[in-house]
Amino acid sequence: AVVRGIDxxxxxxxxRATWHGGMWDPMAHRFAPVCVPVASQIPHAVGLAxxxxxxxxxxxxxxxxxDGATSQGDFHEGCNWAGVFNVPVVFFCQNxxxxxxxxxQGQTAVPIHRKAxxxxxxxxxxxxxxxxxxxxxxxxxxxxxxxxxxxxxxxAVTYRIGAHSTADDxxxxxxxxxxxxxxxxxxxxxxxRRLHESGVANEELFASVDAEAKELVARVRAGVLATGPRPAxxxxxxxxxxPPGTLERQRDEAAGDA
Amino acid sequence: xxxxxxxxxxxEALRRSLADDERxxxxxxxxxxxxxxxRITDGLQQEFGERRVFDTPLAESAIAxxxxxxxxxxxxxxxxxxxxxxxxxxxxxxxxxxxxYRNRTRGIVSMPxxxxxxxxxxVGAAENHSDSPEGYYAQTPGLKVVIPSSxxxxxxxxxxxxxxxxxxxxxxxxxxYWVKEDxxxxxxxxxxxxxxxxxxxxxDCTVIAYGAMVARALAAADRAAGQGTSVEVVDLRSxxxxxxxxxxxSVARTGRAVVVHEAPISYGPxxxxxxxxxxxxxxxxxxxxARVAGHDIPYPPATMEQHHVPTNERxxxxxxxxxxx
Numbered sequence: 001a002v003v004r005g006i007d008x009x010x011x012x013x014x015x016r017a018t019w020h021g022g023m024w025d026p027m028a029h030r031f032a033p034v035c036v037p038v039a040s041q042i043p044h045a046v047g048l049a050x051x052x053x054x055x056x057x058x059x060x061x062x063x064x065x066x067d068g069a070t071s072q073g074d075f076h077e078g079c080n081w082a083g084v085f086n087v088p089v090v091f092f093c094q095n096x097x098x099x100x101x102x103x104x105q106g107q108t109a110v111p112i113h114r115k116a117x118x119x120x121x122x123x124x125x126x127x128x129x130x131x132x133x134x135x136x137x138x139x140x141x142x143x144x145x146x147x148x149x150x151x152x153x154x155x156a157v158t159y160r161i162g163a164h165s166t167a168d169d170x171x172x173x174x175x176x177x178x179x180x181x182x183x184x185x186x187x188x189x190x191x192x193r194r195l196h197e198s199g200v201a202n203e204e205l206f207a208s209v210d211a212e213a214k215e216l217v218a219r220v221r222a223g224v225l226a227t228g229p230r231p232a233x234x235x236x237x238x239x240x241x242x243p244p245g246t247l248e249r250q251r252d253e254a255a256g257d258a
Numbered sequence: 259x260x261x262x263x264x265x266x267x268x269x270e271a272l273r274r275s276l277a278d279d280e281r282x283x284x285x286x287x288x289x290x291x292x293x294x295x296x297r298i299t300d301g302l303q304q305e306f307g308e309r310r311v312f313d314t315p316l317a318e319s320a321i322a323x324x325x326x327x328x329x330x331x332x333x334x335x336x337x338x339x340x341x342x343x344x345x346x347x348x349x350x351x352x353x354x355x356x357x358x359y360r361n362r363t364r365g366i367v368s369m370p371x372x373x374x375x376x377x378x379x380x381v382g383a384a385e386n387h388s389d390s391p392e393g394y395y396a397q398t399p400g401l402k403v404v405i406p407s408s409x410x411x412x413x414x415x416x417x418x419x420x421x422x423x424x425x426x427x428x429x430x431x432x433x434x435y436w437v438k439e440d441x442x443x444x445x446x447x448x449x450x451x452x453x454x455x456x457x458x459x460x461x462d463c464t465v466i467a468y469g470a471m472v473a474r475a476l477a478a479a480d481r482a483a484g485q486g487t488s489v490e491v492v493d494l495r496s497x498x499x500x501x502x503x504x505x506x507x508s509v510a511r512t513g514r515a516v517v518v519h520e521a522p523i524s525y526g527p528x529x530x531x532x533x534x535x536x537x538x539x540x541x542x543x544x545x546x547x548a549r550v551a552g553h554d555i556p557y558p559p560a561t562m563e564q565h566h567v568p569t570n571e572r573x574x575x576x577x578x579x580x581x582x583x
Binding site for chain 2: 019026035036043046048050052055061073081086238241247
């Protein structure tokens with residue numbers, strides 16, 4: 001989202017319950033709003049990419065989902081449709097190995113990337129904690145899609161270090177040891193070491209990046225805390241382009257009560 | 259006056275809309291080469307090509323979900339759910355996305371999508387081919403729900419639904435597909451979506467119906483007239499928007515109301531219509547609002563559907579009961 005120029009404050013508006021989907025312009029940033037029903041965004045990406053294909057736009061769509069999503073019908077229907085119509089879409093599965101308390105072994109009997117074969121296009125598994133490997137895999141898949149080569153399923157194997165949410169207690173279903181083993185493979189720390197060892201970056205750069213990060217986080221925290229609730233009238237604003245009379249009356253009555 | 263059928267009228271509406279709107283797409287199961295199991299999309303693929311009129315895998319959730327993505331890419335999908343209850347696998351996409359995407363994006367991404375489906379019974383069909391699902395869709399804010407009762411109105415309403423910037427669930431009473439009617443598709447005076455129509459004037463009682471039940475309401479009204487009861491019939495034409503003004507004006511005049519629909523009675527659209535009448539016309543009402551509807555049972559096998567779908571007799575009995583009250 002940040003790479004697409006979305007202000008983190010606008011992104012986090014979703015988690016602050018300011019507005020469903022978040023507060024950014026999805027068309028301007030070419031980045032869809034948060035989609036909650038699991039895997040339901042997958043056919044959207046197929047449709048978006050189909051639309052681009054029909055316009056000969058030469059672009060592709062990239063859709064993210066987790067290991068849990070691959071058990072949903074929409075994953076299979078989306079992949080199947082993309083294979084049948086050779087749609088320029090990249091299916092990116094962040095296999096962080098946990099869907100709340102369900103380990104990936106409870107989602108699939110075979111490695112996720114192998115399911116692509118059933119739908120007629122390549123599936124690749126990549127180390128999700130290796131920044132350059134992931135970048136290369138997505139680059140290759142996007143180029144394939146854009147050049148008419150059709151879809152790709154990328155399974156990036158990573159690990160969910162934290163709990164699913166503040167209401168989750170991961171200690172009930174996995175060992176601390178397992179978490180620690182994966183903590184050592186943290187992609188950010190690992191990439192920092194690689195940059196340092198290859199001489200591409202030095203301590204001075206890391207220091208400036210760290211400083212910049214601290215500043216960004218402080219600004220975002222302040223922005224999020226300052227984000228108040230939206231005016232109640234907005235609840236009625238975008239439900240329809242042309243609202244039914246019944247809804248207009250409800251809006252006016254609600255405004256009267258406000 | 260030319261003879262038209264709802265089947266032909268819908269086909270013509272799709273054809274003319276495809277010609278007018280180059281961003282319109284028609285897709286669904288068997289809608290291309292076959293022309294649809296009811297031939298509603300007959301000839302469209304030959305005329306407009308496979309890019310704009312195409313057959314899809316047998317996957318209703320994907321049909322609706324892909325439509326969402328296509329709308330995001332600036333296309334106007336008109337998708338077909340082959341039968342009423344086959345739309346249920348797509349409910350997650352229709353309710354959670356088609357209906358809500360514009361609100362979620364604060365007006366930036368609209369969903370100019372039409373989800374067409376044949377509905378209702380009285381065609382001797384197997385299980386799961388005769389449902390009346392309008393209630394599920396009518397209670398989903400963000401959707402409009404349109405149901406024509408005649409061929410000429412089906413043409414006008416489908417054209418309007420396709421042009422509507424909001425998503426429309428367009429329910430086609432399949433028992434009316436092949437009924438021949440005198441009518442001119444180009445006749446002026448088509449009402450927009452959201453306007454009910456008084457299809458028969460009367461003074462003693464108002465019967466409110468939609469879809470296939472309008473013909474039955476008219477038949478009952480004619481027979482009641484023979485027995486000295488003057489019945490007004492109002493065709494709602496859409497459940498969302500619901501034209502309260504027209505129906506309330508009618509009930510205010512007649513003082514009595516009977517609401518007819520095929521969908522099961524409990525929590526059905528008749529309950530909403532009834533509540534609106536009581537709210538708007540309480541002082542005019544001479545009798546409780548009567549509802550004649552399907553029973554609260556799974557739609558019956560073809561050999562028994564006549565015990566479920568409102569008949570002229572049941573409508574007449576309700577009119578008599580209300581007038582006698």
